[in-house]
Amino acid sequence: MTDVVTPPTSPVSRERSKEIKRSSVISAARSARVLSRAELTELTGLSPATLTPLVRDLIAEGYLIERGPGASRAGRPRAILEFNPRAELVAAVALEPARISCEIADSDGAVIAHRTVRRTGDIVDLICTAVPELAGDGLPALRGVAIAAPGVSTGGAVRLAPSVGLVEARPVGESVQRRLGVPVVVDNDVNLMAAGEHAAGAGTDVADLLLLHVADGIGAGLVLDGQVRRGSGGAAGEVGFLPLDPADRGHDGIGPFEARWSAGAIAERVVALAPGRRPAAPVRALVELAATDERAGAYLAEVLTAWARLIVSCACVIDPGRVLLSGAAADLDDAAVDRLQTLVSAGAPSPTEVRRAVLGDQAVLHGAVSYALSAAASGLSTLLPAP
Amino acid sequence: MTDVVTPPTSPVSRERSKEIKRSSVISAARSARVLSRAELTELTGLSPATLTPLVRDLIAEGYLIERGPGASRAGRPRAILEFNPRAELVAAVALEPARISCEIADSDGAVIAHRTVRRTGDIVDLICTAVPELAGDGLPALRGVAIAAPGVSTGGAVRLAPSVGLVEARPVGESVQRRLGVPVVVDNDVNLMAAGEHAAGAGTDVADLLLLHVADGIGAGLVLDGQVRRGSGGAAGEVGFLPLDPADRGHDGIGPFEARWSAGAIAERVVALAPGRRPAAPVRALVELAATDERAGAYLAEVLTAWARLIVSCACVIDPGRVLLSGAAADLDDAAVDRLQTLVSAGAPSPTEVRRAVLGDQAVLHGAVSYALSAAASGLSTLLPAP
DNA sequence: ATAGTTCGTTCGCCGTAGGAAGGAAGTGTG
DNA sequence: CACACTTCCTTCCTACGGCGAACGAACTAT
Incomplete structure (x- = not known):
């Protein structure tokens, strides 16, 4: 300890390549859950000699837990390593008009803590106090924060953002990132859902998908080549x-298509068909009505035709291969989904599979987890310092 | 020199990081064209000591040419290094119904050799003899081959491929790759054009664009986040x-929109408006006619409206930010492009700039260059589109 | 000339990756 | 039960690449 003025050995690509090995081990472990060092050498291609100290570090940091020897089928048994999902926590914050909901999840997407708070004061303050409180002593393991805002996105299409009092999304993300010191992503809720279904839902087996979310408006989240694309x-x-349809007209930030075929628009027609309370789930109500009411059946067919044209349009432009129905569209029954599939197949230039999304309300959360984990990982995308 | 039995040292991440440095130097040199070692240290972040041997290698391999000392403004003058575009050659092969055209270009996209040959015998044989012949003694510098086929693409939309006698694109690409030993990409010509405009045309300044190519059919090439996306x-x-438009109907692999608004369809209307020979450039003819003929003006307005709706549709799905008009659509005059821009701005949810593509016939070639260079750079694996 | 400045190169240290070899922990077999 | 045999993991050691530092090279300014 004489002269600690020495930070020579410049930290360039040397440390980076170590980081890369580290994260490749972590991601192998994350997907395998339980494995031995021997399997790690196969999965990562690293030599055992390289792995030994690396695994030691990861155990010390809590990423891996040593579980003792496993079964052996001749020879020394493999020491079982178990991935500890709690080593990586993620916060998902959903902005809603009157409140924000905040969840802490581990890297499996299992919710560890959950809270909803009224919107008071500054959003950034609110988030920056709620998240650490909720994370508690797990805070050091926090790897990222994902903030979901309805219809955010820079540039156009802020039509829903005003409802949560947000004009510019970016400053919020940057401020939180600075205050909490972890990567923060702000995105459209529909994009997060698409990421969630891709990571842990009905799209884990494909690289491209389109999630069609029907609610008060109609929006889609797009995953191409494994990444959410925002344009x-x-x-x-x-x-x-x-x-x-040349006849349709949008107004005030409402698009022409959604003006006529969103959940809200359908609800009005359903009320007209079956007077009574405005149904909370208009599509489900419509499907039920259609079983007995001829006029409802005809209208359902109209809806399916319109949605099919929407899906075909998307297929023509980006050919997602798979389309997931979310929100009110997920309320269709099997028969209706089949009819939709038939209509789509007739018009799409390439095979396009239509099915329901499976994560429901959990989609945003899983998307947030996926974002935050890849954000943490991508810190080392470039081996070299930027130009 | 006793026992030179030693080639162990496994080729894992050690050599990779060297490769990365190498290619980062090459790409810096490629974009700067003329630069000194001192500039390379700034551009790449590598230390001078690291660069010295690396640059020596590159000079030996012909990538760089030392041009002697440059001007100095105090101190030792920088030794000028010039990037040698001839060090990287690329072959672009375009499949047409009755012939194939084959070009050798350097990495600037400058054509070095060109030939058109009649389609005889096996395509793979034809390519594998024509390319080496044309490359001549530059063959060792060949970095890749790009094969452009109209409407290829695996899966759906093989509508135009039969015209060149191709049912499956992939086997051709794989065969050529095996025979020539360089990366081969097979792709749709429109995708190649989009890549070309992105690399060297009207899209060098953006990460996303959509190239709308109007010919006998209508197709688009899509670049998102700097990459061509094929779906x-x-x-x-x-x-x-x-x-x-619900009224439109496609037939026999012709889509509903292009059945009515492609160059071929427009040509028929132009003939009706101004009897005579069927014009080779119907859109140009229409624009000229519209200056004097009222009916032609009305029809031109119809065409612009239809194309605008097409562009708006694409903007809604993927928000490319910029749309390039190619093929017959590039024949619009400035006034017509402005009108199109106005129509698009009125309907698109996000700012979308409409302009003409600039590379014309050269677009495919530049796309091929860009593909082949990135193929050589990313060294890894399947550049063939689609599973 | 001499000093000053900037470029490029050689030298050598250091850290890391991974090969080789050896210890550890089991299962089968005589 | 001893003894191979197999497989897993670790420790040792070497080769190699990156880069800091010092040095030589080339030119300007005074």
């Missing part, structure tokens, strides 16, 4: 604006 | 199939 202005997936 | 079945950009 140049963040308005990718604004399919409610598709001009599929 | 799950390779049918991304089949915008001719968009169902934008």
